[in-house]
Amino acid sequence: NAGVMQNPRHLVRRRGQEARLRCSPMKGHSHVYWYRQLPEEGLKFMVYLQKENIIDESGMPKERFSAEFPKEGPSILRIQQVVRGDSAAYFCASSPSSGDRETQYFGPGTRLLVL
Amino acid sequence: AQSVSQHNHHVILSEAASLELGCNYSYGGTVNLFWYVQYPGQHLQLLLKYFSGDPLVKGIKGFEAEFIKSKFSFNLRKPSVQWSDTAEYFCAAGAVGTDKLIFGTGTRLQVFP
Numbered sequence: 001n002a003g004v005m006q007n008p009r010h011l012v013r014r015r016g017q018e019a020r021l022r023c024s025p026m027k028g029h030s031h032v033y034w035y036r037q038l039p040e041e042g043l044k045f046m047v048y049l050q051k052e053n054i055i056d057e058s059g060m061p062k063e064r065f066s067a068e069f070p071k072e073g074p075s076i077l078r079i080q081q082v083v084r085g086d087s088a089a090y091f092c093a094s095s096p097s098s099g100d101r102e103t104q105y106f107g108p109g110t111r112l113l114v115l
Numbered sequence: 116a117q118s119v120s121q122h123n124h125h126v127i128l129s130e131a132a133s134l135e136l137g138c139n140y141s142y143g144g145t146v147n148l149f150w151y152v153q154y155p156g157q158h159l160q161l162l163l164k165y166f167s168g169d170p171l172v173k174g175i176k177g178f179e180a181e182f183i184k185s186k187f188s189f190n191l192r193k194p195s196v197q198w199s200d201t202a203e204y205f206c207a208a209g210a211v212g213t214d215k216l217i218f219g220t221g222t223r224l225q226v227f228p
Contacts, residue, residue: 004158031214033215033216035218040220041220042119042219042220043205043207043216044218045215045216056214056215059215091159102147102209103161103164104216105161106151107158108158
C-alpha cells in the first residue's frame with residue numbers, strides 16, 4: 001500500500017516564477033491537508049481539501065497561494081510569483097474517508113528553494 | 116489561542132540513556148494528541164497517538180507517551196535510546212471534530228554510540 005506521494009521532492013524557482021506542488025493521497029483516503037515548514041519551525045497548517053472542495057483554508061496566505069483537489073488526479077498547491085520567503089518544505093497529509101479520520105499520514109515533502 | 120509547546124529544542128544522549136521529551140498544549144476543548152518522528156531525509160511518521168481512554172499510550176519502536184490532563188501535557192518517553200533514534204520529534208494536537216493539526220516546533224534528538 002503506497003503511502004502519500006509528493007512530487008517533485010525538490011523544486012528550485014527564481015523570484016516571480018510559479019511553483020506547482022503535487023500530492024497523491026494514500027489509497028482510500030479522500031481528505032488532503034497541506035502544511036508548510038519554515039526553517040527551524042514546526043509545521044503550520046495551510047489548507048484542508050476533499051475532492052473538489054476546499055474545506056478549511058484558514059492557514060493559506062491571502063495572495064499568490066491556491067490549492068485544488070480535482071475529482072481525478074492529485075491535489076495541487078500552486079504558488080504564483082514566488083518570493084524568497086516562500087522557501088520552505090511543503091508537506092501533504094491524507095486521512096481516510098471513514099474509520100480513523102482524525103489520523104493524518106504524511107508524504108515526504110517538497111522542498112522549495114526560491115533564488 | 117491554540118498552541119503546542121516543545122521546550123527541548125535539542126537533546127543529546129548516549130545510547131542506553133532514558134529519554135523524555137516534553138510537550139504541552141493549550142486548547143479550549145477536547146483534543147487528540149500525536150507524536151510524529153522525522154528521520155534525516157525522510158517524511159514524518161506517526162509514532163503514537165492519544166484520542167481517549169488509557170492515558171498511557173504505547174507506540175512503535177518502544178516509545179510511549181503519557182497524557183496528563185491536569186498539566187496539559189503529553190510527554191514522550193523511551194527507557195533506553197538507540198543511535199537509530201536520532202531524528203526530529205514533533206508533538207501535535209488537533210481539536211476533536213476538526214481536521215487541523217497544530218504542531219510544536221520540534222525537538223532534535225542526537226544519540227551517540
